[in-house]
Amino acid sequence: MLLIHCPYCDEDRPELEFRNAGEAHIARPENIAEISDEEFAQFFFIRTNPKGLIYERWRHIHGCARFFNAVRDSVSDKFLMTYKAGEKRPTVKAGEKA
Amino acid sequence: MADASRIHPLAGRKVANPAVTLTPAEPAARLSLRARPDAVAALSKALGVKLPEMPKRSATSKSGGRAALWLGPDEWLVIDTAGGDPLADCAKVKALHSAVDISHRNTAILVEGKGAEATLSAGCPQDLSLTVFPVGACSRTILGKIEVVIWRTGETAFRVECWRSFSAYAFDFLEEAARDAPIAA
């Protein structure tokens, strides 16, 4: 079983307690009613989908229920680090464990 | 005249073997309590239980009839088995908080005996060993296909809180697991 470190529980917990919540660090436009359809589509649908390092939101839904962010390698599926929601996007190199 | 009475969802169910017993818990008053750090002291005072602020911790009142279980950084499950009214106690607190009575949403199963840990481990992916999950530890987690709150009340005793409508599943699951407990324990 894959273990994921929850930054709020401060513990490695079984993956069954977690749920993926899409790409992280996507800010909702503050003027959402004014932007064009193209801009809205860009914000709402378009994701980077990288091969390699990906910044994701996860939720410890069957634990503390908190959303947090994770850096994961989409090739190896390895989690490199997790951090609390609202914290700055950390710089991590592929293959490096922060 | 119609005679109305509330039926315990696990009425009449009981499992006992040399390693583990499963007992439906008596009805209790329960709260889902949400609050920011600035309200914790006042709520603790009103409830008579110091709300734990560390993950996986629980606290009990002096009399032992009331407990607060940490579920998340701003969330607790309060269980009163002594006939108290924790909702009324919270209502006296002026600091912003949310207290929702979930007494009848949940029910609980007491899992006790030297095979209790093995019985739960059949369906719970967390490490429930004493070093990682000591007496007093509690956590929202998974049992089989359902979400539960597990609270270790003694070295060989656990309280498993689950949703009332899921309790038949939870009991069936634990009953099945309990069959193997005498071998594992």
Ligand SMILES: [Zn+2]
């Ligand atoms: Zn957590």
